[in-house]
Amino acid sequence: MTDAVEEYEAVVVGCGPGGAAAAATLARNGVETLVLERGVDAGSKNVSGGLIYAEESAPYTIDGLFPDFREEATERPVTENVIHNIAGDKVKSFDIGDLHHHDTAWADAVLRRKMDSWLAQQVHERTRETGGGLLTEVHVTGLLRERGEIVGVTTEELDPIKADLVVAADGVNSELARDAGLMDWEDPDEWFQGVKAVVDMEPGVINDRFDVAPDDGAAHLFSGDLFDGVRGGGFLYTNEDSLSIGTVFHLDSIAEEHAEPHELLDSLLTHPLMAQWLGGEYDEREYSAKLVPDSKKAAHPSPHKDRLVLVGDAAGQMQAQGPIIKGMNHAVTAGALAAEAFADARARNDPSQAGELYEKKLHDEGVMDKLRPTGYKVFGQLGELSPVDDLSNAVADSAVGRFGVRAAAGLLERAYSSPRMVSMIPDTKLPYVTLPTVIAEELGEPVTDENTVSPPDLADRIGDLTYDVGDPHIELVDNSFEASGTAVTACPVSAQDFGGGCYRDETVKTNGSEEHLVSLDTQPCVECGTCAIVADTEWEHPAGGKGVEFKQG
Amino acid sequence: MHTVVMTKGVPDFREGQVSFDEDGHLERGKTPTVMNPNDKHALRAAFQTKVRNGGHVSLMSMGPPGYKEVLQEGMRDVYADDLYLLSDREMGAADTWATAMTVATGLQNLDDQPDLVFAGFKTADGETGHTGPQTCWCLDWPMITHVVSLDIDEDAGTVRAKRLVDGDISEIETVEAPMPCFIVADPEFEPTYRKASHRLNHKDLRDETQERAEEYEDYLTVWDHEDLNLDPDYIGLDGSPTIVSGVDPIPKAPSEREATIIEADDSEALVPILDELTPYAVGD
Numbered sequence: 089m090t091d092a093v094e095e096y097e098a099v100v101v102g103c104g105p106g107g108a109a110a111a112a113t114l115a116r117n118g119v120e121t122l123v124l125e126r127g128v129d130a131g132s133k134n135v136s137g138g139l140i141y142a143e144e145s146a147p148y149t150i151d152g153l154f155p156d157f158r159e160e161a162t163e164r165p166v167t168e169n170v171i172h173n174i175a176g177d178k179v180k181s182f183d184i185g186d187l188h189h190h191d192t193a194w195a196d197a198v199l200r201r202k203m204d205s206w207l208a209q210q211v212h213e214r215t216r217e218t219g220g221g222l223l224t225e226v227h228v229t230g231l232l233r234e235r236g237e238i239v240g241v242t243t244e245e246l247d248p249i250k251a252d253l254v255v256a257a258d259g260v261n262s263e264l265a266r267d268a269g270l271m272d273w274e275d276p277d278e279w280f281q282g283v284k285a286v287v288d289m290e291p292g293v294i295n296d297r298f299d300v301a302p303d304d305g306a307a308h309l310f311s312g313d314l315f316d317g318v319r320g321g322g323f324l325y326t327n328e329d330s331l332s333i334g335t336v337f338h339l340d341s342i343a344e345e346h347a348e349p350h351e352l353l354d355s356l357l358t359h360p361l362m363a364q365w366l367g368g369e370y371d372e373r374e375y376s377a378k379l380v381p382d383s384k385k386a387a388h389p390s391p392h393k394d395r396l397v398l399v400g401d402a403a404g405q406m407q408a409q410g411p412i413i414k415g416m417n418h419a420v421t422a423g424a425l426a427a428e429a430f431a432d433a434r435a436r437n438d439p440s441q442a443g444e445l446y447e448k449k450l451h452d453e454g455v456m457d458k459l460r461p462t463g464y465k466v467f468g469q470l471g472e473l474s475p476v477d478d479l480s481n482a483v484a485d486s487a488v489g490r491f492g493v494r495a496a497a498g499l500l501e502r503a504y505s506s507p508r509m510v511s512m513i514p515d516t517k518l519p520y521v522t523l524p525t526v527i528a529e530e531l532g533e534p535v536t537d538e539n540t541v542s543p544p545d546l547a548d549r550i551g552d553l554t555y556d557v558g559d560p561h562i563e564l565v566d567n568s569f570e571a572s573g574t575a576v577t578a579c580p581v582s583a584q585d586f587g588g589g590c591y592r593d594e595t596v597k598t599n600g601s602e603e604h605l606v607s608l609d610t611q612p613c614v615e616c617g618t619c620a621i622v623a624d625t626e627w628e629h630p631a632g633g634k635g636v637e638f639k640q641g
Numbered sequence: 642m643h644t645v646v647m648t649k650g651v652p653d654f655r656e657g658q659v660s661f662d663e664d665g666h667l668e669r670g671k672t673p674t675v676m677n678p679n680d681k682h683a684l685r686a687a688f689q690t691k692v693r694n695g696g697h698v699s700l701m702s703m704g705p706p707g708y709k710e711v712l713q714e715g716m717r718d719v720y721a722d723d724l725y726l727l728s729d730r731e732m733g734a735a736d737t738w739a740t741a742m743t744v745a746t747g748l749q750n751l752d753d754q755p756d757l758v759f760a761g762f763k764t765a766d767g768e769t770g771h772t773g774p775q776t777c778w779c780l781d782w783p784m785i786t787h788v789v790s791l792d793i794d795e796d797a798g799t800v801r802a803k804r805l806v807d808g809d810i811s812e813i814e815t816v817e818a819p820m821p822c823f824i825v826a827d828p829e830f831e832p833t834y835r836k837a838s839h840r841l842n843h844k845d846l847r848d849e850t851q852e853r854a855e856e857y858e859d860y861l862t863v864w865d866h867e868d869l870n871l872d873p874d875y876i877g878l879d880g881s882p883t884i885v886s887g888v889d890p891i892p893k894a895p896s897e898r899e900a901t902i903i904e905a906d907d908s909e910a911l912v913p914i915l916d917e918l919t920p921y922a923v924g925d
């Protein structure tokens with residue numbers, strides 16, 4: 089028995105697309121690479137919409153790194169792309185194929201459990217050849233430091249491990265990025281919250297209802313007044329034998345409006361427009377949720393420190409290109425670039441330069457420009473100043489604005505299809521709510537179908553999920569309603585007047601005075617990360633293999 | 642490192658597998674034979690030494706030819722490398738003493754002499770817990786029982802174990818012994834793998850042995866009493882001092898409580914329940 093600290097050349101934390109790309113690229117460069125993933129299986133913790141894009145301009149794509157990827161790990165390619173502007177039962181649909189196809193080599197719908205566990209198998213085989221490998225059910229808890237410098241990682245299940253390179257590919261709720269002081273959990277406006285249902289449907293029925301060939305698929309996006317003024321939108325993607333239907337909202341908006349995420353999802357599921365696709369029957373396989381960073385605000389310009397590099401969601405590299413969400417592809421690019429940077433630095437006999445080189449590559453390859461577009465900095469942020477926002481909302485909603493909308497119908501469709509235009513979209517009500525609503529009111533036709541779908545209630549949704557409950561992983565630091573009450577509504581598995589969720593609000597009477605408090609039970613937690621931001625908590629992930637397990641993702 | 646694990650096939654007592662006749666006698670013919678569950682703990686302990694210290698793990702059993710599948714189970718589920726079955730008519734109907742004699746001779750007959758031999762804590766059917774210690778007695782080795790964790794110092798040639806003092810987890814002591822050594826693994830034994838390299842190794846070995854379990858007979862050696870040079874008078878029924886005079890099924894515990902079943906289809910039907918419960922109500 090030796091008690092020496094174990095050492096690997098590289099440790100990759102997390103095996104989502106970012107970690108998989110990093111590990112595969114490290115292995116290709118002969119770097120001894122250990123990959124640590126906390127789920128029982130890679131993908132068991134992960135949620136995306138999800139369309140994975142391969143951009144023509146990207147230096148790395150997932151199928152470039154994993155040649156059989158589309159064959160083995162994806163659902164249907166997207167061959168039809170439509171955005172629906174909704175006002176009441178009026179709908180105006182625009183084909184946004186141009187936006188979708190811009191810079192797109194291909195885009196496929198994916199389910200993360202299937203995708204990530206396939207990737208993990210590949211990653212294990214390749215990294216094993218370099219003397220490393222992939223381990224699941226290991227929760228990395230933080231950074232190992234020597235004399236204040238990052239030299240490795242600490243975990244719950246294993247002794248500390250040293251490495252020349254630590255890749256934090258641990259997703260949106262990265263504990264490593266926080267430990268390093270590179271990211272924080274402060275501002276709700278840096279995040280979106282995504283909620284999703286996977287709905288069972290026979291392949292043949294999908295082909296008929298969406299009018300697609302067996303090997304084709306559709307992507308539908310939704311915005312307008314169906315979400316009670318909460319800023320964000322909905323999506324529907326076709327998988328092989330299921331649909332992914334979900335919503336993505338700005339977290340600050342969910343918090344301010346005290347919106348119930350599951351009800352917003354239900355608003356989409358029960359809208360008359362959905363009747364044509366859902367028919368009468370509705371069989372929900374899985375309900376899931378996760379935070380999504382907004383790269384425009386959260387992408388770290390210099391995502392590294394000592395031997396640590398951040399890739400993907402951990403670095404905030406998740407681009408909302410108007411209604412199109414691109415996180416997985418950027419995680420892949422960043423992961424591969426970080427690995428390439430380490431290989432370059434090592435070749436120069438100075439592995440400590442990896443971080444600097446990685447940052448340079450992100451800029452040189454144009455990744456940073458996509459994540460933090462200049463147009464948004466100039467116009468978008470201007471639009472977010474509240475007097476400007478109020479004014480534009482008023483104009484769009486006024487007779488003049490409405491006239492403009494009618495006159496410019498064709499132009500609007502083109503605008504929605506312009507990648508440059510949509511990258512400038514400010515985070516205000518105007519693009520998410522006001523404009524789509526006005527468009528639908530002025531140009532739309534009423535939908536007459538009757539939607540008879542009744543989605544499961546929250547208790548059933550929680551009940552259908554699989555959990556291996558460990559110790560509570562979230563601690564309420566301040567349980568006053570002022571500090572943490574927002575979580576009662578914003579938590580996707582909690583709700584006002586619902587006792588079965590994570591957060592409950594309580595009124596406690598003591599000696600004549602009354603206190604408004606919040607209580608927390610982490611048992612049904614889906615580990616989305618929302619309450620790390622909207623409540624006062626000590627937030628960690630559960631131990632390896634514990635907590636929620638997604639079967640679809 | 643060479644470790645050997647002793648195992649026995651037992652009726653699968655799990656719900657849905659086991660079957661009893663009207664008199665409460667076990668129906669062996671209808672009940673599948675599986676590896677004694679406690680022996681899986683022993684095998685896990687042995688496998689841990691292989692993962693951490695290298696070497697190989699053998700599984701040995703004395704029993705009828707049907708035990709081959711029990712040995713295969715040990716290879717498939719708990720990753721034994723090679724299998725030994727001590728089997729012939731002369732060995733049949735052995736008590737724990739004769740079993741121990743036979744197995745000890747089997748162990749001594751191995752080309753590669755073991756550093757550690759593991760037994761389980763009791764079988765699911767015989768339940769004496771004698772076979773392990775008696776085998777050790779035949780070998781004249783040091784023995785550590787009720788072992789819950791294990792570390793090996795190969796350079797020093799010693800094994801250090803944590804064991805339950807009174808058979809329960811309220812008191813644990815650490816003991817050290819020279820190898821070769823005999824270990825009785827407690828059902829509380831938990832292998833620990835705190836090194837990434839150990840876990841990676843575990844994964845490789847698991848995949849490898851699971852694949853091999855398909856062709857387990859290639860890794861199986863069967864020895865009869867002649868191979869072991871054993872005198873039939875000292876093994877099997879003839880070598881067993883135990884006389885089983887009879888076997889009585891334990892009668893079912895009589896049910897003491899009476900039950901009244903009330904079909905509550907409507908609220909009217911609930912009234913009798915209230916009437917029944919009222920006398921037990923406390924307060925007003």
Ligand SMILES: Cc1cc2nc3c(=O)[nH]c(=O)nc-3n(C[C@H](O)[C@H](O)[C@H](O)COP(=O)(O)OP(=O)(O)OC[C@H]3O[C@@H](n4cnc5c(N)ncnc54)[C@H](O)[C@@H]3O)c2cc1C
Pocket residue numbers: 101102103104105106107124125126127130131133134135136137138139140141226227228229257258259260261262263281282283284334335336377378379380399400401402405406413414415416417419629
């Ligand atoms: C509802 C929704 C819809 C989305 N739609 C899309 C879409 O259509 N297209 C798109 O491209 N993107 C979409 N995204 C975003 C996309 O999912 C992410 O950007 C992407 O998954 C980021 O990849 P990643 O590798 O950085 O992190 P992740 O995929 O989150 O992977 C992180 C991995 O690290 C593991 N991990 C985390 N912490 C630890 C730890 N401490 N120790 C060990 N392991 C750990 C996790 O288990 C996980 O496997 C969507 C997201 C949501 C929530």
Ligand SMILES: Cc1cc2nc3c(=O)[nH]c(=O)nc-3n(C[C@H](O)[C@H](O)[C@H](O)COP(=O)(O)OP(=O)(O)OC[C@H]3O[C@@H](n4cnc5c(N)ncnc54)[C@H](O)[C@@H]3O)c2cc1C
Pocket residue numbers: 646647648649677679680683701702703704733734735736737738740744759760761762763764766767768769770771772773877878881885888
């Ligand atoms: C009711 C009853 C009637 C029986 N009748 C007879 C009979 O008529 N004649 C007869 O000879 N036997 C008979 N036996 C079987 C025999 O006495 C024991 O089952 C056998 O010797 C093992 O003892 P055990 O089951 O108590 O195992 P234990 O001593 O509890 O086993 C401890 C450990 O020893 C090891 N071990 C046990 N058995 C073996 C084995 N066969 N090979 C390798 N390792 C082993 C295992 O690691 C096990 O975990 C009878 C048993 C019972 C319960």
Ligand code: SF4
Pocket residue numbers: 562575578579580581582590591610612613614615616617618619620
């Ligand atoms: S408890 Fe927090 S992390 Fe868990 S589901 Fe609710 S908001 Fe998300």
